[in-house]
Amino acid sequence: MTNQKPSLMLVDGMALLFRAFYATAVTGQFMINSNGTPTNGIHGFVKHLFTAVSSFKPSHLAVCWDMGSKTFRTELFSDYKGNRGEAPIELIPQFDLVKEVVASFDIPNIGLAGYEADDCIGTIANQSKDLARVSILTGDQDMLQLLDDSISVILLKKGYGNYLVHTPETFFEDKGITPRQMIDLKALMGDTSDNYPGVKGIGEKTALKLLQEFEHVEGIISNLDRLSKSNKTKIEQDLEMLHLSRLLAEIKCDVPVSCALDDASLRIEKEKAVNKLMELELRGLQRLLPIDEMFVS
Structure with missing residues (x-):
């Protein structure tokens, strides 16, 4: 044995x-x-x-x-x-x-x-x-x-x-993503129970789609021009909060x-x-x- x-x-x-x-x-x-x-x-x-x-x-x-x-x-x-x-x-x-x-x-x-x-x-x-x-x-x-x-x-x-x-x-x-990508998922959509906003207007569905395509927050940011106009605007307006939310989300x-x-x-x-x-x-x-x-x- x-x-x-x-x-x-x-x-x-x-x-x-x-x-x-x-x-x-x-x-x-x-x-x-x-x-x-x-x-x-x-x-x-x-x-x-x-x-x-x-x-x-x-x-x-x-x-x-x-x-x-x-x-x-x-x-x-x-x-x-x-x-x-x-x-x-x-x-x-x-x-x-x-x-x-x-x-x-x-x-x-x-x-x-x-x-x-x-x-x-x-x-x-x-x-x-x-x-x-x-x-x-x-x-x-x-x-x-x-x-x-x-x-x-x-x-x-x-x-x-x-x-x-x-x-x-x-x-x-x-979820269609890896466990580590969960940190980026929360960075994008925020967390109401921990009280941080992520990117205003981006919910789980959009966040998952973006991560499946661009892998992580950095990948999304370096491909902003490939996003829909509305998602691009949302992320550009909340860039600082996106980075901060990622720091808060990571264990x-x-x-x-x-x-x-x-x-x-x-x-x-x-x-x-x-x-x-x-x-x-x-x-x-x-x-x-x-x-x-x-x-x-």
Whole structure:
């Protein structure tokens, strides 16, 4: 039997926590424990995490986090993500507590001030892809630009245990461009959820057509005379924003973070993990913890 490469799952902590929080917050189910602390986001986060572990069976796992809203992107463009309000008051105490829960599973928490979780994930995925098969668990389509022969992206769908797994092949079938061209796609069409405009008046359909023909932003710019009059005018008028949007869209894969594969080995000490869950009164979650043979007693 050949030695199979280890499999490393990199988890977009914010994506899981926010998804879990908002899924229950709509109905006001904040799961307040006896200390008066809401735990709905943490509860759903743990459920998402271990449902994915049981579905994909990674041998190694690390969770990446945003470390505050100020990043190099907000320096470049002050309105970046400026459409997002303050975090709900019930979510705020859960940011630190969820990391304590992850630490109790002996899973690394990774984040770096000035960068987003995406940048940490991109960096570690690229550092690890020769040593391991890497998968990225997220709800964020932006991560699709990281797809590679050794990197797949698992997108969370509605509910628990529903996923759309992308590889470079499925992405190409879906969009007709390569994963790296996704950066140029977002540069052209902008991103309403991250609040940057791209080129006014250019939507996904036109952007895809231009990229299929001219490959990337530079290719489009050096062939402006071959574009329709209206597309040429739109791009010329928004040239500066096009370049800026491209910088905002690209996940940085060279930030100063690292995660040694050994440190991410999935070895949960049952007692330590269960104690933490009980302390926060997160009942019913211990049955989701990976099966006993994975535990270190």
